[in-house]
Amino acid sequence: MAIQWFPGHMTSARKKAAETMEFTDVVIEVLDARLPAASHNPMIDEMRLFRQRPNLKILNKADLADPKATQAWLNYFNKQPNTKAVALSCKKAGDAKKIPGHCRKLAPHRGTHIKPLRMMIMGIPNVGKSTLMNALLNRRAAKVGDEPAVTKNQQRFELDPTMNIVDTPGMMWPRIEHDSDGFMLAACHAIGRNAVIDEDIATYLADNLLANYPDLLSTRYKTDVSDMDGVDLLEAIAKRRAYKRRDGLLDLERTAMVFLTDFRHGSIGRISLETPDSRIAMLAGDES
Numbered sequence: 082m083a084i085q086w087f088p089g090h091m092t093s094a095r096k097k098a099a100e101t102m103e104f105t106d107v108v109i110e111v112l113d114a115r116l117p118a119a120s121h122n123p124m125i126d127e128m129r130l131f132r133q134r135p136n137l138k139i140l141n142k143a144d145l146a147d148p149k150a151t152q153a154w155l156n157y158f159n160k161q162p163n164t165k166a167v168a169l170s171c172k173k174a175g176d177a178k179k180i181p182g183h184c185r186k187l188a189p190h191r192g193t194h195i196k197p198l199r200m201m202i203m204g205i206p207n208v209g210k211s212t213l214m215n216a217l218l219n220r221r222a223a224k225v226g227d228e229p230a231v232t233k234n235q236q237r238f239e240l241d242p243t244m245n246i247v248d249t250p251g252m253m254w255p256r257i258e259h260d261s262d263g264f265m266l267a268a269c270h271a272i273g274r275n276a277v278i279d280e281d282i283a284t285y286l287a288d289n290l291l292a293n294y295p296d297l298l299s300t301r302y303k304t305d306v307s308d309m310d311g312v313d314l315l316e317a318i319a320k321r322r323a324y325k326r327r328d329g330l331l332d333l334e335r336t337a338m339v340f341l342t343d344f345r346h347g348s349i350g351r352i353s354l355e356t357p358d359s360r361i362a363m364l365a366g367d368e369s
């Protein structure tokens with residue numbers, strides 16, 4: 082099953098972002114630290130490279146990600162040209178405050194009253210762009226919410242007379258090339274619920290976590306998960322918690338939602354869905 086989600090407002094968001102790029106000195110690309118490659122929108126690089134703008138990559142929600150995987154991703158991204166990568170949690174006071182300093186270094190010719198430093202925050206839906214903006218401004222200027230496509234229009238704010246910053250609507254791209262990327266994005270709630278079936282996403286997630294974090298699952302769901310596959314795990318959770326439908330069968334829809342919510346809130350533990358090595362293996366497998 083291939084997941085695609087490119088609602089109408091994103092077409093105009095894409096056009097407006099390309100226009101604003103001309104008047105931008107540094108692109109702040111917000112990625113999800115749990116899936117930094119899958120949460121990279123290739124359209125952003127296209128626009129950025131066309132104008133040759135430097136790139137600050139933020140691996141956000143690092144509080145939810147596996148610290149080892151995050152470090153591996155930072156090493157990987159910091160080798161790329163014209164790019165600086167940092168991991169942070171917008172929810173931690175102070176973390177976001179380091180961002181303007183990094184941007185200044187990437188565009189040293191800007192940052193005066195006459196030539197203010199112009200930054201644009203971009204990224205997929207629900208990754209924390211507006212939360213980051215609010216943390217930088219120290220007030221709730223932009224609306225945030227735990228669902229994709231909360232921001233519908235660009236908004237520019239002045240941080241001080243020498244720096245300003247634009248928040249943009251989350252953008253997906255028209256075709257997600259690798260099916261597993263679509264599943265990971267949906268698991269992290271970057272894709273609208275109307276475009277996916279929660280049970281399929283939960284099963285994918287369960288399989289991924291069984292392969293990589295079996296001990297966290299055993300602890301959270303108080304069950305021995307060895308030899309289980311994703312469907313087994315969801316059934317075991319439903320049985321243990323007596324999630325039943327009216328007809329007496331196990332309520333796997335509810336179980337899927339509970340499991341996804343546990344993951345999204347970090348209740349299972351600090352988890353990353355991909356590492357640079359798993360990415361390379363996935364790409365090699367897709368090509369063979």
Ligand SMILES: Nc1nc2c(ncn2[C@@H]2O[C@H](COP(=O)(O)OP(=O)(O)OP(=O)(O)O)[C@@H](O)[C@H]2O)c(=O)[nH]1
Binds near residue numbers: 210211230
């Ligand atoms: N745990 C955690 N949650 C975060 C972090 N940053 C943002 N969030 C949460 O992620 C959700 C989405 O945040 P937003 O700032 O609205 O995301 P956005 O990228 O602006 O989303 P769109 O406007 O829909 O594209 C909210 O529930 C935030 O509280 C973080 O660093 N850690």
Ligand SMILES: [Mg+2]
Binds near residue numbers: 225231
């Ligand atoms: Mg937003």
